[in-house]
Ligand SMILES: *[C@@H]1O[C@H](CO)[C@@H](O)[C@H](O)[C@H]1NC(C)=O
Ligand SMILES: *[C@@H]1O[C@H](CO)[C@@H](O)[C@H](O)[C@H]1NC(C)=O
Ligand SMILES: *[C@@H]1O[C@H](CO)[C@@H](O)[C@H](O)[C@H]1NC(C)=O
Ligand SMILES: *[C@@H]1O[C@H](CO)[C@@H](O)[C@H](O)[C@H]1NC(C)=O
Ligand SMILES: *[C@@H]1O[C@H](CO)[C@@H](O)[C@H](O)[C@H]1NC(C)=O
């Protein structure tokens with residue numbers, strides 16, 4: 001790769017020359033619903049906080065979640081001797097090139113503490129806010145409401161919901177503050193003053209489920225946790241929720257004089273009822289916070305203004321694309337792009353990397369995966385919105401550096417070994433796959449290189465230097481000198497991207513070898529760019545890394561896996577061999593004939609029903625590199641890569657909905673098709689597609 005020849009371009013966009021009417025296009029894709037979905041909410045949020053609602057604009061009938069970056073909970077530690085503290089845990093020793101290395105895996109001899117470490121902490125659903133309907137509340141079902149209609153205005157981040165109950169119309173606008181964990185409600189109805197329309201607040205206990213969806217938490221066991229209304233005035237209230245050692249507060253403010261009561265018997269339900277004669281409007285702010293102090297938050301009207309400003313600027317800045325609406329496939333792709341842009345800003349733009357299900361529901365106990373970050377966050381850079389990525393990256397690598405240095409040291413390696421399934425403290429959950437997956441190690445190089453190409457700056461170089469250095473040191477010491485072949489091997493034991501091989505016989509997987517080469521290349525260039533010497537050991541490993549494996553003219557998952565194309569078990573997980581040219585930039589180490597033959601083989605024999613969302617963008621990116629324009633678009637619209645009516649990426653047979661790496665991957669692939677890469681001008685759409693775009697930066 002000739003990184004040194006790249007002239008990085010500034011990814012700024014001069015809006016005075018913008019031609020595309022962005023607002024008009026965005027607004028065409030506003031999700032509209034007339035009944036509650038049983039799988040996905042509509043949401044407002046800000047990347048660190050999101051509030052999911054049913055067709056009433058609140059969580060009235062379906063308890064969709066209120067999730068945040070900070071709301072986590074631990075169950076109490078086991079009380080069995082020898083398993084009652086984290087210090088009691090040790091993993092398993094596996095032979096690794098002639099020595100025993102301890103891996104962070106559940107240990108059958110100490111199952112309780114092993115499980116505790118996997119299941120804790122869990123992300124908690126902060127609470128539920130719904131309409132109550134006066135005396136008859138309990139008997140009002142969604143089917144009792146008539147004239148239901150709900151629109152999410154993507155351009156301002158506003159959900160407007162209307163319905164009729166008791167013959168009267170109710171309208172509510174639901175909006176989130178871009179700057180705090182606050183929801184603003186603006187309700188209009190004659191029922192408010194008649195005491196036939198109020199709000200309820202309710203709180204769940206935490207669940208022990210790995211996947212807790214579509215609703216999060218346990219709602220029927222009030223005795224396991226407690227709430228109290230610590231202060232309640234005529235225009236505000238504060239409710240405290242204690243769940244184990246986690247305590248947080250709901251600060252509610254409202255216009256007019258209202259009464260709040262609760263908790264109702266055997267529950268954590270509170271009722272808020274307006275008590276002002278003749279009023280038909282009601283503005284309410286609901287803030288969730290770990291702090292008991294009322295936030296210096298805005299009132300409902302200023303939240304409306306902030307949300308409008310934030311979203312307008314979100315849509316106006318960075319890249320934008322307009323696909324031909326006369327072609328149905330292009331129109332569907334445009335819908336997926338616009339709704340993905342909205343949903344990723346709400347769910348996947350926080351201080352930590354997002355979980356796969358964002359802030360919609362919980363997967364893997366609410367934790368996030370360090371190998372998924374490129375799919376979740378890489379698109380921000382190519383779409384000229386890297387400030388959203390920089391909320392978490394590289395901060396999370398800086399925060400996790402010392403524990404990652406320790407992780408490598410404990411196994412006898414140099415440098416920093418990044419964890420896998422993580423919570424915000426950086427602790428990685430025990431797991432066979434978790435401890436043996438390696439591709440997450442190279443992601444820092446991927447991000448750093450993307451940012452460098454977006455706009456060369458001394459501060460980018462310095463900011464990333466230590467992270468890349470420690471990462472490269474680990475990668476170099478992990479590569480194992482095989483004296484009989486005279487090359488550096490990766491593994492065994494290890495899991496490749498497709499987590500379905502025997503780790504003890506997995507050696508030199510195609511994707512990981514290509515990624516190691518890319519990463520050590522970037523780390524070396526990073527030194528050169530700063531005028532610093534490249535450590536000799538890095539160059540030595542880079543030059544002598546095993547070549548990409550080839551079997552019968554194709555790239556296999558890993559070296560020696562001769563049976564792979566005939567084995568239904570093998571051709572069913574991530575086809576990451578094709579990531580070597582697509583997700584990764586072109587490289588002289590990749591033979592294009594072999595690459596094309598591999599891609600054809602995948603197209604013929606792979607089990608597409610069993611893929612995970614981001615596999616399709618990965619296949620599309622590979623197809624684009626091969627010049628297969630129609631194929632790339634076909635992959636992005638494959639029937640197994642589906643998005644629901646509101647743009648949520650469907651999980652498929654293997655994971656629940658939503659599965660956001662599919663959305664991030666979609667945007668990354670679109671940026672590559674339209675924006676091109678080094679030496680390629682982009683615009684690689686099928687014949688006859690007239691596409692306009694603005695603001696895509698330099699890709700790789
Ligand atoms: C859960 O326990 C772990 C280990 O003691 C601790 O590091 C973490 O901060 C705790 N998290 C919460 C939310 O209590
Ligand atoms: C891999 O080898 C280790 C011993 O080094 C063994 O404990 C483990 O069970 C093996 N794993 C598999 C999946 O065969
Ligand atoms: C709500 O609908 C149910 C079933 O259709 C009906 O039995 C019930 O009386 C209705 N409730 C009210 C308050 O109208
Ligand atoms: C509530 O939790 C307790 C303690 O775990 C359990 O014994 C009880 O069965 C639960 N009740 C319900 C209704 O789930
Ligand atoms: C909400 O009520 C609290 C307590 O009275 C007050 O300190 C705060 O300023 C109020 N916030 C707004 C936005 O009205």
Ligand SMILES: *[C@@H]1O[C@H](CO)[C@@H](O)[C@H](O)[C@H]1NC(C)=O
Nearest residue numbers: 482483484485489507508559
């Ligand atoms: C050296 O490489 C060969 C070919 O990849 C492999 O079969 C062999 O197991 C390696 N040697 C050791 C000791 O790992």
Ligand SMILES: *[C@@H]1O[C@H](CO)[C@@H](O)[C@H](O)[C@H]1NC(C)=O
Nearest residue numbers: 551552553562563564565566
């Ligand atoms: C090699 O590829 C050819 C052509 O696709 C096929 O006929 C043959 O069975 C393959 N051999 C093996 C060992 O996979």
Ligand SMILES: *[C@@H]1O[C@H](CO)[C@@H](O)[C@H](O)[C@H]1NC(C)=O
Nearest residue numbers: 550553554590591592593594
């Ligand atoms: C690429 O691989 C093909 C098929 O194995 C081979 O014929 C060709 O020489 C290779 N090309 C290069 C540039 O090595």
